[in-house]
Amino acid sequence: MSIVTVQLGQCGNQVGQELFEVISNDANDTQRKVYSECSSERFFNETANRELVARSVLIDMEPKVISQSIAKTAKSGKWRYGDRSHFSQKQGSGNNWANGYCVHGPRHEEVVMDIVRREVEHCDCLAGIMAMMSVAGGTGSGVGTYVTQCLRDEYPNSFILNHLTWPYGTGEVIVQNYNSVLTLSHLYQLSDAILVHENDTVHKICAQLMNIKHISFRDVNKVIAHQLGSVLQPALTGDSHGVYNRNPIGELMSSLVCHPEYKLLSVCNIPQVSSSSMAYSMFTWPGLLKHLRQMLIANSKMEEGIDWQVRAPSLQPEGIERTRSHRRPGFNTSLANLLILRGKDVNNAEISGFQHPSLYTPWLPADEAFSMWKTPVPFNKYEKSAILVSNSQTLLRPLDNMVGKAWNMFASRAYIHQYTKFGISEEDFLDSFTSLEQVISSYSQL
Amino acid sequence: MTQSVVVQVGQCGNQVGCRFWDLALREHSHVNKKGIYDEALSSFFRNVDSRRSVGGSCDITGGRIQSLKARAVLVDMEEGVVNKILQGPLRELFDSTQLITDVSGSGNNWAVGHWTYGSAYREQIVDQLRRAAEHCDCLQCFFLIHSMGGGTGSGLGTCVLKLLEEEFPEVCRIVTSVYPSAEDDVVTSPYNSVLAMRELTEHADCVLPVENQSLVDIVNKIKHMSHSGKPGSVIKKDSAIISGQGGVSGAEKPFDAMNNIVANLLLNITSSARFEGSLNMDLNEIAMNLVPFPRLHYLVPSLTPLYTLADVNIPTRRLDQMFTDAFSKDHQLIRADPKHSLYLACALMVRGNVQVSDLRRNIERLKPMLPFVSWNQEGWKTGLCSVPPVGHSHSLLALANNTCVKPTFMELRDRFTKLYRKKAHMHHYLHVDGMEQGCFMEALSSLSSLIEEYSQLDATKDRLMPDAARLNIAT
Ligand SMILES: Nc1nc2c(ncn2[C@@H]2O[C@H](COP(=O)(O)OP(=O)(O)OP(=O)(O)O)[C@@H](O)[C@H]2O)c(=O)[nH]1
Numbered sequence: 001m002s003i004v005t006v007q008l009g010q011c012g013n014q015v016g017q018e019l020f021e022v023i024s025n026d027a028n029d030t031q032r033k034v035y036s037e038c039s040s041e042r043f044f045n046e047t048a049n050r051e052l053v054a055r056s057v058l059i060d061m062e063p064k065v066i067s068q069s070i071a072k073t074a075k076s077g078k079w080r081y082g083d084r085s086h087f088s089q090k091q092g093s094g095n096n097w098a099n100g101y102c103v104h105g106p107r108h109e110e111v112v113m114d115i116v117r118r119e120v121e122h123c124d125c126l127a128g129i130m131a132m133m134s135v136a137g138g139t140g141s142g143v144g145t146y147v148t149q150c151l152r153d154e155y156p157n158s159f160i161l162n163h164l165t166w167p168y169g170t171g172e173v174i175v176q177n178y179n180s181v182l183t184l185s186h187l188y189q190l191s192d193a194i195l196v197h198e199n200d201t202v203h204k205i206c207a208q209l210m211n212i213k214h215i216s217f218r219d220v221n222k223v224i225a226h227q228l229g230s231v232l233q234p235a236l237t238g239d240s241h242g243v244y245n246r247n248p249i250g251e252l253m254s255s256l257v258c259h260p261e262y263k264l265l266s267v268c269n270i271p272q273v274s275s276s277s278m279a280y281s282m283f284t285w286p287g288l289l290k291h292l293r294q295m296l297i298a299n300s301k302m303e304e305g306i307d308w309q310v311r312a313p314s315l316q317p318e319g320i321e322r323t324r325s326h327r328r329p330g331f332n333t334s335l336a337n338l339l340i341l342r343g344k345d346v347n348n349a350e351i352s353g354f355q356h357p358s359l360y361t362p363w364l365p366a367d368e369a370f371s372m373w374k375t376p377v378p379f380n381k382y383e384k385s386a387i388l389v390s391n392s393q394t395l396l397r398p399l400d401n402m403v404g405k406a407w408n409m410f411a412s413r414a415y416i417h418q419y420t421k422f423g424i425s426e427e428d429f430l431d432s433f434t435s436l437e438q439v440i441s442s443y444s445q446l
Numbered sequence: 447m448t449q450s451v452v453v454q455v456g457q458c459g460n461q462v463g464c465r466f467w468d469l470a471l472r473e474h475s476h477v478n479k480k481g482i483y484d485e486a487l488s489s490f491f492r493n494v495d496s497r498r499s500v501g502g503s504c505d506i507t508g509g510r511i512q513s514l515k516a517r518a519v520l521v522d523m524e525e526g527v528v529n530k531i532l533q534g535p536l537r538e539l540f541d542s543t544q545l546i547t548d549v550s551g552s553g554n555n556w557a558v559g560h561w562t563y564g565s566a567y568r569e570q571i572v573d574q575l576r577r578a579a580e581h582c583d584c585l586q587c588f589f590l591i592h593s594m595g596g597g598t599g600s601g602l603g604t605c606v607l608k609l610l611e612e613e614f615p616e617v618c619r620i621v622t623s624v625y626p627s628a629e630d631d632v633v634t635s636p637y638n639s640v641l642a643m644r645e646l647t648e649h650a651d652c653v654l655p656v657e658n659q660s661l662v663d664i665v666n667k668i669k670h671m672s673h674s675g676k677p678g679s680v681i682k683k684d685s686a687i688i689s690g691q692g693g694v695s696g697a698e699k700p701f702d703a704m705n706n707i708v709a710n711l712l713l714n715i716t717s718s719a720r721f722e723g724s725l726n727m728d729l730n731e732i733a734m735n736l737v738p739f740p741r742l743h744y745l746v747p748s749l750t751p752l753y754t755l756a757d758v759n760i761p762t763r764r765l766d767q768m769f770t771d772a773f774s775k776d777h778q779l780i781r782a783d784p785k786h787s788l789y790l791a792c793a794l795m796v797r798g799n800v801q802v803s804d805l806r807r808n809i810e811r812l813k814p815m816l817p818f819v820s821w822n823q824e825g826w827k828t829g830l831c832s833v834p835p836v837g838h839s840h841s842l843l844a845l846a847n848n849t850c851v852k853p854t855f856m857e858l859r860d861r862f863t864k865l866y867r868k869k870a871h872m873h874h875y876l877h878v879d880g881m882e883q884g885c886f887m888e889a890l891s892s893l894s895s896l897i898e899e900y901s902q903l904d905a906t907k908d909r910l911m912p913d914a915a916r917l918n919i920a921t
């Protein structure tokens with residue numbers, strides 16, 4: 001089964017390209033034939049003369065990013081984008097969600113959907129669609145939201161995953177919180193799941209774990225691509241009887257999104273080291289998983305600086321409602337977790353630490369809350385690696401900050417005229433704020 | 447790729463404009479060694495095949511450069527300046543059909559420029575603007591360049607601004623306005639400037655104010671440094687900011703050094719629209735990010751490095767110094783101190799070998815020293831363009847929407863009021879058809895309310911503003 005990726009805007013296109021780069025390197029390993037073939041089918045279309053063509057659609061409202069991506073991949077020679085699977089215009093959406101959503105989206109709907117349709121028809125079997133974009137600009141966020149809506153209409157029964165890059169807290173785009181609020185509130189109605197990377201977090205990983213001095217977007221994107229790749233590459237699910245999972249997107253959703261009010265997913269992984277120190281590092285499963293578990297419950301996206309004081313709460317006797325006072329400070333409550341292990345000796349890994357009911361919200365049976373995938377095939381040069389996809393309170397604070405800052409700005413009505421110009425009214429803003437406050441409230445009560 | 451059209455009006459507008467064209471050519475020839483008419487060139491230049499029939503163009507990118515024409519309309523109500531351009535080394539850049547001139551000038555009278563010439567030349571101007579627009583396949587922006595103090599740039603220039611708004615409402619209008627210094631030799635410059643301000647406030651998307659006094663100060667400082675001859679502080683010969691060397695024109699004229707600075711401002715503001723980068727900043731993003739309320743669209747520019755020292759390798763400290771300088775008083779292109787006023791928003795447009803981590807480090811470092819309005823504490827917009835200016839490894843243009851423009855406006859108002867109280871020179875204006883006493887009052891009150899809007903924001907400075915109470919969700 002195959003995944004069709006839709007890369008939107010500068011960020012979506014730059015991150016998307018790194019993702020295909022990682023996957024193509026990983027899948028090239030000829031010794032792992034079954035794994036490689038499964039991965040290839042998932043992400044690439046093999047042409048008659050054995051070229052790998054990414055199952056991806058590139059969309060931007062300006063030409064520079066896409067033409068650079070195409071040129072870069074053509075040069076690498078390992079894989080390429082489809083000749084007719086990109087669409088760009090001359091002038092970006094100017095960081096204006098309303099411009100992307102109300103003007104560019106509808107104007108180019110037909111062309112864009114034609115390209116997507118063609119890509120879908122290349123798949124023997126469609127597992128799902130992944131739309132990748134930032135939330136801060138105008139094209140990824142605005143056109144991306146509009147395109148997601150079109151995808152929902154056109155493929156009502158397919159899984160749609162949105163991969164979102166959240167902006168640095170101190171921004172590169174001043175209206176980023178408005179654009180984020182509008183994007184998230186709309187996607188919450190359209191998407192099956194929303195997988196989030198925060199630029200601040202990934203930037204920190206580059207600085208502290210990878211020891212990169214001058215961090216470029218490319219470095220950040222490589223980390224994101226590594227994490228995404230390790231989620232989406234083939235793995236064996238609990239009940240797949242030695243056959244690789246067919247539909248990673250669908251299975252991701254069924255493991256993690258059991259309630260439509262909760263669809264924000266985040267990832268963390270271990271180990272993550274610079275290539276120079278990789279040679280000296282020895283990792284054991286108990287060590288890796290102990291750290292990863294603490295990263296989960298103490299809500300830290302990195303193995304460095306984990307707060308080891310945070311403990312899971314002791315379970316209350318039946319019948320007694322868990323109240324705020326019973327909650328541990330700093331403890332991150334999960335709704336559901338998916339643990340993916342790749343590499344040597346995966347079958348010996350002891351994962352019961354992730355299954356304990358105390359980690360989860362009480363209203364869901366703990367055995368439904370936890371899933372695991374694994375494969376003995378190592379991923380992207382790591383002999384052993386573990387990644388955790390989590391539907392938990394991790395994103396609560398950044399979401400709350402985002403909405404809070406946007407709300408403060410909205411209170412003075414700053415920049416609103418830029419949006420009303422394209423047909424987004426103050427009421428539309430209020431609706432978006434309301435629906436995100438609802439999400440915040442739901443997650444805080446987990 | 448998008449295109450922009452430059453409209454240069456009056457003596458100052460045309461002289462600054464020509465420095466821009468000269469330096470833009472130099473920049474492109476530096477980057478584009480093969481002589482191919484590429485996307486970057488197409489943003490400000492047409493490629494015309496003179497052998498073909500009249501106006502035969504080969505604007506499609508990818509072919510060889512035939513003959514470059516500036517995407518520009520040159521307007522002056524006297525002939526001197528434009529004629530000099532047509533005799534100079536840049537003459538090939540302009541067709542006679544891109545010029546609009548008259549013989550007598552506006553005599554430093556805004557009303558003559560705005561009303562008399564405005565109505566006489568309206569159709570011709572609109573025709574030429576339309577023609578320039580038709581040559582573009584995606585017109586994104588008009589750059590209007592003019593001075594505030596004279597009659598043509600100030601009066602007719604703001605009339606052109608209104609025409610642009612009427613004819614091309616969707617196309618962004620960025621105005622570079624040269625403000626007169628207090629000792630300006632044009633006696634009526636306060637009238638002209640205040641009358642023009644009202645039009646700028648109402649009809650421009652963004653205004654980049656530049657003060658002649660600041661330009662003079664900067665030029666003097668550069669001269670001083672280049673003559674001091676200290677070892678290690680040799681100014682690079684080809685650094686773009688001060689010299690026109692490497693460009694086509696030779697000997698420098700009086701305003702040239704000053705105008706080069708303004709030309710660099712324009713080069714930098716358009717760099718991200720012309721060249722690639724890891725964080726592109728399109729021209730339409732400027733107003734979107736920097737203009738929270740429609741009238742408050744005056745963006746104070748500062749350029750660094752201004753005083754480039756010849757230096758082989760640039761350690762991080764030097765790079766960080768560039769960011770620090772952008773906020774210091776003596777790098778601002780108007781006399782203002784943004785650090786001690788209130789920021790509504792700020793853009794950093796970086797060129798050259800600078801990474802996102804350099805940006806982040808410097809923003810974190812500078813942020814505590816810079817007061818931002820309560821609802822825009824993180825009001826930073828950044829762009830990274832990978833092509834540096836000629837002769838530099840990197841450069842930075844900061845655009846600050848900051849209440850520090852207020853003193854300049856108040857000073858202007860004072861000088862206006864002094865003249866107006868005595869009704870000095872008033873009759874020259876009231877003679878002009880279309881001009882009435884009321885125009886003065888309306889212009890003055892428009893300026894006063896602008897000042898008041900800045901004051902109200904200023905008053906929130908240093909005051910702890912509570913966060914707005916959040917929406918309650920029924921649970
Ligand atoms: N991680 C990562 N973030 C990026 C990258 N490029 C841009 N961003 C982030 O994306 C946001 C800006 O959005 P862009 O994707 O550039 O905007 P766009 O979708 O092209 O929309 P417009 O340019 O406004 O038409 C900021 O938060 C940036 O931090 C990238 O390559 N990697």
Ligand SMILES: Nc1nc2c(ncn2[C@@H]2O[C@H](COP(=O)(O)OP(=O)(O)OP(=O)(O)O)[C@@H](O)[C@H]2O)c(=O)[nH]1
Nearest residue numbers: 456457458461551552554593595596597598599701
């Ligand atoms: N920076 C700079 N300022 C200039 C230049 N030329 C004139 N000025 C300033 O512009 C103001 C005078 O306006 P001009 O542009 O000469 O006038 P004009 O627009 O041609 O109008 P008229 O001559 O009245 O028809 C004064 O403040 C001058 O100091 C120039 O090349 N560079």
Ligand SMILES: [Mg+2]
Nearest residue numbers: 009010092139
């Ligand atoms: Mg973009």
Ligand SMILES: [Mg+2]
Nearest residue numbers: 456457524551
């Ligand atoms: Mg003149």
